[in-house]
Amino acid sequence: MSMVESNSVTNKVDGVNSVNGVMSIDGVDSRNGFNRPRRTRIVVVGLGMVAMSFMEKMMKLDAKRREYSIIVIGEEPHLAYNRVGLSTFFEHRVVENLYLNPREWYSSLEDDGSLSYHLNTRVTEIVPAAKHVATSTGDIITYDVLVLATGSDAVLPTATSGHDARGVFVYRTIADLDNMMQFANEHKSTVGIAVGGGLLGLEAAKAMVDLECFSSVKVIDRNDYLLARQLDADAGRLVTDGVRALGLEVLHNKHIAFVNTNASNSVTGITFEDGERVECSAVCFAVR
Ligand SMILES: Cc1cc2nc3c(=O)[nH]c(=O)nc-3n(C[C@H](O)[C@H](O)[C@H](O)COP(=O)(O)OP(=O)(O)OC[C@H]3O[C@@H](n4cnc5c(N)ncnc54)[C@H](O)[C@@H]3O)c2cc1C
Known part of the structure; x- marks a missing residue:
C-alpha cells in the first residue's frame, strides 16, 4: 500500500502562509472577501487516537468563536483509526471500518478553515525558536501552538540476534x-x-x-x-x-x-x- 496523500500542503513563503489556498498575510484572513483576525494555528503531530480526541474537543470548544485552525500531521497513510480494534481488521480487511471519523468529517472542517491534514508525512524536526516543524515531504509548517500526540512504538528486542530477519x-x-x-x-x-x-x-x-x-x-x-x-x-x-x-x-x-x-x-x-x-x-x- 503506497497511497501518498499530503492534503493541503502548507508552505511558508516570505511570511505568507498558504493553507488550502487560504492566504494569511499579516495576521489577516481574507477568505470570502471578509477580513477577520488570523486564527491561532495549532499543529498536531501524530494522527492517532489521542490526536483525534484532542481535535474533537477543540472543535467543540471553538465551534462558535472559530479562533483556532488545526493542522494535523500523521506519518501513517490512513486517517485516524481505532488501534484498539486493530485485530478486527483480519475479519473485514477494510481500513475505513476502523476510522474514528469518516473522511467527510475532515473535509467539512477543511471547508470552514478549521482543519487540514497531512498523511504519509513524518515530522522530522521541531524548531521552537522559529515556531515551525519540518516534515519528511520537505514542508516547513509554522505553528502558534504545537501538540505532540505521537503515541509509542512497538518494541523489537534489538539486542537479540535475528530480530531484523524476514519473518x-x-x-x-x-x-x-x-x-x-x-x-x-x-x-x-x-x-x-x-x-x-x-x-x-x-x-x-x-x-x-x-x-x-x-x-x-x-x-x-x-x-x-x-x-x-x-x-x-x-x-x-x-x-x-x-x-x-x-x-x-x-x-x-x-x-x-x-x-x-x-x-x-x-x-x-x-x-x-x-x-x-x-x-x-x-x-x-x-x-x-
Ligand atoms: C492491537 C492493540 C490492541 C490494543 N488494545 C487496547 C485496549 O484494549 N485498551 C487500551 O486502553 N489500549 C489498547 N491499546 C493501546 C492503544 O491503542 C494506545 O494506547 C493508543 O492507540 C494510544 O493513542 P495515541 O494517539 O497516543 O498513539 P497512536 O494511536 O500510536 O497514534 C500516534 C500516531 O502518531 C504517529 N507519529 C508518531 N511519530 C510521528 C511523527 N514524528 N510525525 C508524524 N506522525 C507521527 C504514529 O505513526 C501514529 O499514527 C492497544 C494497542 C494495540 C496495538
Whole structure:
C-alpha cells in the first residue's frame, strides 16, 4: 500500500502562509472577501487516537468563536483509526471500518478553515525558536501552538540476534497487519510464533490463528502463566488452560537467546536460553 496523500500542503513563503489556498498575510484572513483576525494555528503531530480526541474537543470548544485552525500531521497513510480494534481488521480487511471519523468529517472542517491534514508525512524536526516543524515531504509548517500526540512504538528486542530477519513482525499498525498477512499467504502451513503472554501477545496470536495460513501457532512467554501483569497465578493459569484449549501451544518460562535464520536472513526458528529450539517461519514480538 503506497497511497501518498499530503492534503493541503502548507508552505511558508516570505511570511505568507498558504493553507488550502487560504492566504494569511499579516495576521489577516481574507477568505470570502471578509477580513477577520488570523486564527491561532495549532499543529498536531501524530494522527492517532489521542490526536483525534484532542481535535474533537477543540472543535467543540471553538465551534462558535472559530479562533483556532488545526493542522494535523500523521506519518501513517490512513486517517485516524481505532488501534484498539486493530485485530478486527483480519475479519473485514477494510481500513475505513476502523476510522474514528469518516473522511467527510475532515473535509467539512477543511471547508470552514478549521482543519487540514497531512498523511504519509513524518515530522522530522521541531524548531521552537522559529515556531515551525519540518516534515519528511520537505514542508516547513509554522505553528502558534504545537501538540505532540505521537503515541509509542512497538518494541523489537534489538539486542537479540535475528530480530531484523524476514519473518519478524510487530503488532501495532495497519501496515504491520498487511505485512503479516502477505507473509502468511506466501508461507502457508508453516509455524507462527507470538512472543509475549500479555494482552497484546494474545491478540497477536489470535490474529495469526485467524489468518488460517499457519499450521500451528505458539505463544512464548517468560512468566509462569499468561497475563501475568493483570492476573494472579490461579487466574493466569486458567487463561493458559483456556488458550491451550483453543488449540494453541503455550510455552512458559522461556527466554529467547536468538532468532534462527538461514542464509537469506529468513526466520527458521527460535533458540531459547535453555538450549531448546522450536521451528517457525514467523515471529511476532509483542513485548515491552
Ligand atoms: C492491537 C492493540 C490492541 C490494543 N488494545 C487496547 C485496549 O484494549 N485498551 C487500551 O486502553 N489500549 C489498547 N491499546 C493501546 C492503544 O491503542 C494506545 O494506547 C493508543 O492507540 C494510544 O493513542 P495515541 O494517539 O497516543 O498513539 P497512536 O494511536 O500510536 O497514534 C500516534 C500516531 O502518531 C504517529 N507519529 C508518531 N511519530 C510521528 C511523527 N514524528 N510525525 C508524524 N506522525 C507521527 C504514529 O505513526 C501514529 O499514527 C492497544 C494497542 C494495540 C496495538
